[in-house]
Amino acid sequence: MTNIRIDSGSDFFDNFDYFTGYDPSQGFVHYVPSEQAKSLNLTFASSSSAVLRVDTSVTSTSVPNASTGRFSVRIESKKQYGVGTLFVFDVLHTPLGCGTWPALWTSDQINWPMNGEIDVMEAVNVVSSTSNQMTLHTTDGCSMNVKRKETGKALQASCLNSTNSNAGCGVDGPSTSFGEDFNNNGGGVMAMELRTAGIRMWQFARSAIPSDITSGSPDPSTWGEATADFPNTNCDIGNHFRNQSIIANIDLCGSFAGDPKVYAESCKLPLCLILCDRTPMLIEKQAPVLAKIKLRITLLRSRTLIGSLANSLFILRLKFLSLESFLIV
Numbered sequence: 135m136t137n138i139r140i141d142s143g144s145d146f147f148d149n150f151d152y153f154t155g156y157d158p159s160q161g162f163v164h165y166v167p168s169e170q171a172k173s174l175n176l177t178f179a180s181s182s183s184a185v186l187r188v189d190t191s192v193t194s195t196s197v198p199n200a201s202t203g204r205f206s207v208r209i210e211s212k213k214q215y216g217v218g219t220l221f222v223f224d225v226l227h228t229p230l231g232c233g234t235w236p237a238l239w240t241s242d243q244i245n246w247p248m249n250g251e252i253d254v255m256e257a258v259n260v261v262s263s264t265s266n267q268m269t270l271h272t273t274d275g276c277s278m279n280v281k282r283k284e285t286g287k288a289l290q291a292s293c294l295n296s297t298n299s300n301a302g303c304g305v306d307g308p309s310t311s312f313g314e315d316f317n318n319n320g321g322g323v324m325a326m327e328l329r330t331a332g333i334r335m336w337q338f339a340r341s342a343i344p345s346d347i348t349s350g351s352p353d354p355s356t357w358g359e360a361t362a363d364f365p366n367t368n369c370d371i372g373n374h375f376r377n378q379s380i381i382a383n384i385d386l387c388g389s390f391a392g393d394p395k396v397y398a399e400s401c402k403l404p405l406c407l408i409l410c411d412r413t414p415m416l417i418e419k420q421a422p423v424l425a426k427i428k429l430r431i432t433l434l435r436s437r438t439l440i441g442s443l444a445n446s447l448f449i450l451r452l453k454f455l456s457l458e459s460f461l462i463v
Contacts, residue, residue, distance in 0.1 A: 261400050
């Protein structure tokens with residue numbers, strides 16, 4: 135096995151492209167390029183971590199203000215992965231707050247939805263603790279109305295992007311798998327195995343991370359039942375999921391977090407866009423920086439299969455810190 139490290143350091147972000155422009159999901163952000171992100175201190179790296187964050191310096195009295203969206207960052211790995219890949223993400227902290235829409239996912243955005251999308255960690259408007267949602271988004275011909283072996287709660291059966299407002303075929307993890315309880319317990323590990331037999335995801339609490347993961351030799355055959363199971367019974371995995379890049383971003387509002395019905399489930403007035411535009415970002419309850427993601431990456435490539443172990447492994451150390459001021463509504 136060859137161990138290729140993409141450690142945090144001054145050149146960490148060289149491994150990623152910066153998506154720039156308005157958010158494709160109608161989010162209230164401007165995704166900025168690399169140089170602007172660095173100048174605004176939205177991305178920076180040290181020997182122990184690399185950080186992505188949302189700009190909080192602009193208030194309602196700033197000129198210009200944030201009336202058309204806040205500056206944020208969305209990075210996409212330059213390398214793409216396909217069937218035969220195991221991704222392991224060490225997540226230390228997840229964002230909290232009305233209006234927030236953080237996500238850790240894989241996709242081929244140039245060829246979406248033809249090449250599919252896999253959401254590994256996603257939640258919106260989290261004000262305490264909630265379930266992490268794991269979801270597939272595809273073109274026609276992929277559904278999960280079949281027998282599955284999983285500990286999570288299945289949601290929609292159709293993965294087709296044009297049904298159910300592109301809800302996809304999701305699975306909810308435990309009720310404390312995202313948010314305050316998850317953070318207070320030191321986070322945990324997400325593992326996602328992309329194979330022809332199906333896609334499986336596991337979520338391990340910090341205190342229950344398998345020893346083979348911590349030793350750098352993860353073997354899914356020893357992990358037991360997955361949190362989310364997406365078998366190939368009614369879904370040709372190889373045809374629906376190709377050229378997957380790892381993507382991490384923090385969005386605000388948008389078609390998911392900003393949907394009035396979704397927003398009202400956790401948050402009171404003002405409306406999402408008004409909150410993100412005008413709320414002074416000055417309250418810091420759990421971290422010195424209001425919104426950021428920390429990453430440290432190790433890429434392990436194996437030339438042979440070991441049991442159900444995929445032929446390439448991706449281990450990501452990730453830290454989300456929150457937009458805590460959104461908790462004051």
